[in-house]
Amino acid sequence: MRTIIEPFKIKSIEPIHFNTREQRLKILSDAFYNPFLIRSDDVLIDLLTDSGTSAMSSNQWAGIMRGDESYAGSPSFFRFKDAVQDITGMPDVIPTHQGRAAEKILFSIMGGSGKYFVSNTLFDTTRANIEFTGAEGIDLLCDEGKHPSIPAPFKGNMDVPALKRFIEEKGAANIPLCIITITNNSGGGQPVSMKNIKEVRQVCTDHHIPLFIDACRFAENSYFIKIREEGYASKLVKEIAQEIFSYADGCTMSAKKDAFANIGGFLAMHSGALAQECRNLLVITEGFPTYGGLAGRDLEAIAIGLTEVVDENYLQYRIRSIEYLTNKLVDAGVPVMQPAGGHAVYLDAKNFLPHVPVDQYPGQALAGALYIEGGVRGVEIGSLMFGKYDDKHNLVPAALELVRLAIPRRVYTQSHIDYVAEIIIDVFNDRHSINGLKIIEESPILRHFTAKLAPM
Numbered sequence: 001m002r003t004i005i006e007p008f009k010i011k012s013i014e015p016i017h018f019n020t021r022e023q024r025l026k027i028l029s030d031a032f033y034n035p036f037l038i039r040s041d042d043v044l045i046d047l048l049t050d051s052g053t054s055a056m057s058s059n060q061w062a063g064i065m066r067g068d069e070s071y072a073g074s075p076s077f078f079r080f081k082d083a084v085q086d087i088t089g090m091p092d093v094i095p096t097h098q099g100r101a102a103e104k105i106l107f108s109i110m111g112g113s114g115k116y117f118v119s120n121t122l123f124d125t126t127r128a129n130i131e132f133t134g135a136e137g138i139d140l141l142c143d144e145g146k147h148p149s150i151p152a153p154f155k156g157n158m159d160v161p162a163l164k165r166f167i168e169e170k171g172a173a174n175i176p177l178c179i180i181t182i183t184n185n186s187g188g189g190q191p192v193s194m195k196n197i198k199e200v201r202q203v204c205t206d207h208h209i210p211l212f213i214d215a216c217r218f219a220e221n222s223y224f225i226k227i228r229e230e231g232y233a234s235k236l237v238k239e240i241a242q243e244i245f246s247y248a249d250g251c252t253m254s255a256k257k258d259a260f261a262n263i264g265g266f267l268a269m270h271s272g273a274l275a276q277e278c279r280n281l282l283v284i285t286e287g288f289p290t291y292g293g294l295a296g297r298d299l300e301a302i303a304i305g306l307t308e309v310v311d312e313n314y315l316q317y318r319i320r321s322i323e324y325l326t327n328k329l330v331d332a333g334v335p336v337m338q339p340a341g342g343h344a345v346y347l348d349a350k351n352f353l354p355h356v357p358v359d360q361y362p363g364q365a366l367a368g369a370l371y372i373e374g375g376v377r378g379v380e381i382g383s384l385m386f387g388k389y390d391d392k393h394n395l396v397p398a399a400l401e402l403v404r405l406a407i408p409r410r411v412y413t414q415s416h417i418d419y420v421a422e423i424i425i426d427v428f429n430d431r432h433s434i435n436g437l438k439i440i441e442e443s444p445i446l447r448h449f450t451a452k453l454a455p456m
C-alpha cells in the first residue's frame with residue numbers, strides 16, 4: 001500500500017512537556033484520578049478531545065488578521081454565513097460561542113417537561129441541555145452500534161423501527177425534535193449512512209417532527225459515506241455533505257471540530273420563525289446576531305476551516321490515521337471499538353479490565369493508567385459520564401464503558417501515534433495490576449468534568 005502522508009508541512013511548532021512516572025503518579029493523585037483536573041503542561045500527548053485543539057492553517061491565521069470586529073454587519077459575518085450556507089443550504093445562520101450555546105438556545109425554545117428528544121446518541125452537553133429544560137433525551141442507536149468489537153460500516157445509524165415504536169408510544173406531539181449526531185461521538189465516532197438519514201427523514205416527515213443534525217463532524221461522516229456506501233464513491237465529499245443537510249430542517253454545530261476553529265459554533269435552519277425566536281435568546285446570552293458569541297476573527301477562521309475540511313486529501317489522511325492506531329491495537333489483541341471511528345480510538349474498558357466492575361468505573365481507571373504509564377490523556381465515556389443513580393442510589397451504568405483517545409486535527413505526527421500505541425499495549429500487558437475507583441465528590445450535572453475519585 002502506498003503511504004498516505006500528512007497533507008501539510010509544519011510552519012510553527014509548540015514544545016510538549018516530559019515528566020517522570022513518579023511525577024505522574026503524584027499529579028494524578030493530586031487531580032483526584034480525574035484527567036480533566038490535570039494541568040495540560042503535565043500531559044505529554046493530549047488526546048482528551050479533538051475539540052478546539054486543531055492546528056489552524058496559515059490561511060486561517062491570515063483570516064484572523066482580516067477579521068473585522070464591527071459590532072453589527074461585519075464582513076466577517078457575511079463570509080461566515082456564506083460558508084455555512086454553501087454547505088448546509090440553510091437560509092438562517094446564527095453564530096454562537098460554541099456548540100452547547102447553540103443547543104442551549106434551541107432546547108430552551110423547544111424543550112420542557114413531558115417532552116422527548118430522540119437521537120441516535122445524544123452527546124453529553126446535548127443531553128444535559130435537554131434535561132435542564134425538564135425534557136428527556138432518548139437514544140435509539142442501531143443494534144450494531146452497541147457491540148464494540150463487531151465491525152459494521154455504519155454503527156452510528158438510528159434504529160428506525162425503534163423510532164417508529166417510540167413515536168407510537170409517546171405520541172408525535174410530545175417529540176419536538178429528532179437529532180442525528182454525525183459522526184456518533186458518544187457511540188464510538190461511528191458514521192451514519194445516507195440511507196439511514198433518509199429513512200429517519202421519512203419517519204419525521206410522516207409525523208411532522210423536525211429533524212436536526214448535530215453536525216460537528218459532518219465532513220468525517222461524509223467521507224465515510226463516500227468510501228463505504230454504495231453510489232457515493234464518485235461524489236465529492238462536499239456534495240455528500242450538502243445532500244445530508246438537504247434532509248434536515250436545521251443543525252447545531254460546534255465549529256471546534258470539523259471547522260478547525262479553536263472556538264465557535266452555530267445554529268442554522270430553514271424556519272425563519274424559529275430562527276427569530278433563537279435570535280431573541282441569542283441577544284441576551286451570546287450577542288448581536290451578526291457576531292453571536294464570537295469575535296470577527298473567529299468567524300473568519302470558521303469560514304475558512306469549513307472550506308478546508310472537505311478537502312479529500314485531508315480526509316483520507318485523517319480517517320487513515322485513526323484507522324492506523326486502531327489496527328495496531330487490534331493486532332496486539334487490545335479490545336477496541338471496531339471499525340475505527342472518525343476522530344478517535346475508543347478502548348473497550350469493560351473487556352480491557354474485566355476484573356473491574358462497572359460501579360468501580362473501569363474506563364476512568366484505564367484513563368488513569370494510560371496517564372501514569374506514558375503521560376497520555378484520554379477521557380472516559382462510560383458510567384462516570386453517563387451513569388445515573390436509581391432510588392436506592394445504586395449505579396445505573398451506561399451501555400458502554402469506553403476510553404476515548406481523540407486525535408486533534410493536524411496536530412500529532414505518526415511517531416506520536418506510534419508512541420501512544422506502545423503505551424496502550426504496555427498498559428494492556430500489565431492490566432491485572434489496575435484497580436477500580438470510587439467517587440468521593442460529584443456535581444449533579446455533567447459530573448465527569450469535576451468529579452473527585454479515589455482508588456478502591
Ligand code: F0G
Binds near residue numbers: 100101123181256264
Ligand atoms: N455535539 C457533539 C457531538 C460534540 O461532540 C460536542 C462536543 C458538542 C455537541 C458540543 O460542542 O464543545 O462546542 O460546546 N464535543 C467535545 C468532545 C467537547 O470532546 O467530544 P461544544
